[in-house]
Amino acid sequence: MADMFDVAMGGVLVTMFLTLVRGVLGPTAYDRLLAANVFGTVTILLIAVAGFWTGRPEWLDLAIVYALVNFAGTIAVAKYARFGGLAHDERAKDES
Amino acid sequence: MMDVPIEALLFFLLLVTALTVARLRDLYAASMMTAIFSLLSAGLFVLMDAVDVAFTEAAVGAGVATVLSLGALSLTGSREAKKRAQVFPFVVVALTGAALIYGTLDMPHYGDANAVIHSHLAPDFIEGSAELEIPNVVTTVLASYRGYDTFGESFVVFTAVLGVILMLYRSKKDAS
Incomplete structure (x- = not known):
């Protein structure tokens, strides 16, 4: 008998698999960037669901900190895509 | 909770990700895939x-x-230079990997309740935790059993942060 968390876990794993398919197939770097971003979100969900799935939901706060780490990574990637580098100087804005 | 080996599924996805990273020539995409690899292993x-x-x-x-x-990548370039596949590094990596796999053969199986760490170490730590009157066993191990280790770790982290600040910080006078 499958309960709610079994179904949720299955859904998260299927999403994980589909996201990875997008990352593996590509074809452009931006597909993979999107895949990595979604994968971060799915990992947060995996940790949150896994806590309830095993009956020990003490790590829910850990999932929140993962969201923060994911956010920092997304900012760096967006900055790289927009300015072509991380050490972008605000004063040299017009040249980019 | 059903008895589903989702660890096995995650290991399979990990393998697929690793092969993709090795196959990709676009390093920007490859660094995205290594991020996926890290998230998978964290899960x-x-x-x-x-x-x-x-x-x-x-x-x-x-x-x-x-x-x-x-x-x-922003300082160098995001395309990998075309080079002929080399045999010697591959042999070295394959041998190292084989040695590592050989090393795991003697380890107790995953989830083995009769492993030494569960039959001897863990009860000892739990007992010691009660003796020291620290409610959390992990805190007992980190702060008491491995107190000097943790102290050394925080010292290393402090030194690293200090070094990075000294390297990055420039006063307004120098910056101009």
Whole structure:
């Protein structure tokens, strides 16, 4: 008998698999960037669901900190895509 | 909770990701895939109850390593130079991998309740934790059994942060 968390876990794993398919197939770097971003979100969900799935939901706060780490990574990637580098100087804005 | 080996599924996804990283020539896309690799292994660590290791993996592997590799790519270039496949490095890597796999053969199986760590070490730590009147066993191990180790670790982290600040900080006078 499958309960709610079994179904949720299955859904998260299927999403994980589909996201990875997008990352593996590509074809452009931006597909993979999107895949990595979604994968971060799915990992947060995996940790949150896994806590309830095993009956020990003490790590829910850990999932929140993962969201923060994911956010920092997304900012760096967006900055790289927009300015072509991380050490972008605000004063040299017009040249980019 | 059903008895589903989702660890096996995650290991399969890990393998697929690793092969994709090895196959990709676009390093920007490859660094995205290494971020996925880190997140997958962090998920695996959480499922194996090693939440502290999982958090380090996510913060360093998916967070800082991605940022650092993007910074490196912006300074160099994001295309891998075309080179003929070399045999000798492959042989070295294959031998090292084989040695590592050989080393795991003697280890207790995953989830083995009769492993030495469960039959001898863990009860000892739990008993010691009650004796020292610290409510959390992990805190007991980190702060008492491995107190000097943790102290050394925090000293190393402090030194590293100090070094980075000294390297990055420039006063307004020097910056001009």
